Amino acid sequence: DTGVSQNPRHKITKRGQNVTFRCDPISEHNRLYWYRQTLGQGPEFLTYFQNEAQLEKSRLLSDRFSAERPKGSFSTLEIQRTEQGDSAMYLCASSSTKQGAPPFGQGTRLTVV
Amino acid sequence: QQQVKQSPQSLIVQKGGISIINCAYENTAFDYFPWYQQFPGKGPALLIAIRPDVSEKKEGRFTISFNKSAKQFSLHIMDSQPGDSATYFCAASRASSNTGKLIFGQGTTLQVKP
Numbered sequence: 055d056t057g058v059s060q061n062p063r064h065k066i067t068k069r070g071q072n073v074t075f076r077c078d079p080i081s082e083h084n085r086l087y088w089y090r091q092t093l094g095q096g097p098e099f100l101t102y103f104q105n106e107a108q109l110e111k112s113r114l115l116s117d118r119f120s121a122e123r124p125k126g127s128f129s130t131l132e133i134q135r136t137e138q139g140d141s142a143m144y145l146c147a148s149s150s151t152k153q154g155a156p157p158f159g160q161g162t163r164l165t166v167v
Numbered sequence: 168q169q170q171v172k173q174s175p176q177s178l179i180v181q182k183g184g185i186s187i188i189n190c191a192y193e194n195t196a197f198d199y200f201p202w203y204q205q206f207p208g209k210g211p212a213l214l215i216a217i218r219p220d221v222s223e224k225k226e227g228r229f230t231i232s233f234n235k236s237a238k239q240f241s242l243h244i245m246d247s248q249p250g251d252s253a254t255y256f257c258a259a260s261r262a263s264s265n266t267g268k269l270i271f272g273q274g275t276t277l278q279v280k281p
Contacts, residue, residue, distance in 0.1 A: 058210075087267050096173075096256050096271030097211065110268070145210055149267045155201035155258070156267040158210035 058159035060146050066165045067136055074132045075162045079148030086129050087156060088121055089145040090114065097145055097158075103129060104151075136166045171259050173272025180279050186244040188275045190257035193238065199262035201269070202231065202242050205254045214242075214255075218262065247279045 059078040067073050079086045084105050089097035100119070101111045105126035115121075118136075123129040133140055143163050149156035173190045180186045190200075198219055203211035217224045217231040217240065224231045230243040244251055254276050258269040 060210075085265075085267055089269075094274070096258075096274050097269070098271070099268055102265070102268060147267060154199065154262075154266050155203075155213045155216050155260075155269070157213060158203075160210045163208075 058146055058148050058157055060144075060159035060162050062162060063160060064163045064165075066167060069138060069166055070135055072132065072134045073136055073164065074130050075144055075164075077129045077131070077146030077148075077159060079128070079146070080157070083148035083150050083153075083156075084126065085149045085151065085156070086123055087147040087149075088129070088131050089147065089158075091143040091145055091161070092141075100131075133164075136164075138166045140164060141166045171257060171270050171272045173257050173275060175275060176273065177276045178278070180247045180277065182247065182249060182279055182281050184247050184279075186247045186251070186277055186279070187241060188255050188257070188277075189239065189241045190259075190272050191237075191239045192259050192270075194259070194270075195238070196261050197259040197270075199260045199266050200231070200233065200240050201258050201260075202229075203256045203258065203271075205256065205274075211256060244277075247277075249279045249281050252277055252279050 087102045088100040091097040103123040118134045121131045143161040145161045147156035147158045201216035202214045205211040228245045233240045257272040
């Protein structure tokens with residue numbers, strides 16, 4: 055499968071715990087995006103990387119959230135001290151600089167109990 | 168606030184009918200408009216996209232109509248099939264800067280009855 059890959063697919067955690075998600079983009083894509091989608095809503099932009107540089111962060115990305123893309127390949131999204139309001143689908147997408155709409159991965163469904 | 172407004176919220180169509188979903192945007196800087204299809208538990212999948220230099224784009228049974236002056240665009244699904252039952256999202260971005268930074272509509276849940 056040469057698409058965007060996300061792991062894990064599902065994560066259940068207790069409130070206050072830290073969680074980390076991984077995204078492996080399509081190999082030749084230099085841009086990587088994170089989105090969050092709550093039930094019944096469209097995805098909302100969180101942040102994006104061009105190569106290893108994080109170029110933009112949404113106001114939705116509180117200081118409990120941190121994203122990295124070491125070496126410009128895979129990316130991780132960490133949520134510290136999870137809250138019930140963090141329960142959502144976290145989506146990753148990737149693209150090349152001149153590409154149109156990016157393909158998305160299957161997402162990681164986070165449930166905070 | 169940059170917004171994309173989508174309607175209707177839900178839609179029921181008979182097999183073989185035409186499904187029509189509408190979107191309106193506010194920011195005239197938007198110049199790239201994709202549509203995504205999403206099945207439950209899956210990520211959104213790109214269906215078709217349009218730039219404002221054309222008024223219509225067709226791919227198979229899917230057609231986007233674009234009205235730049237009204238800042239509106241719509242998705243038409245011809246000969247709708249039960250397998251088209253999914254949630255559809257319109258989106259907008261600024262191709263000049265970053266097509267991947269998308270503003271999504273609220274989604275339309277389509278049910279195609281056999």
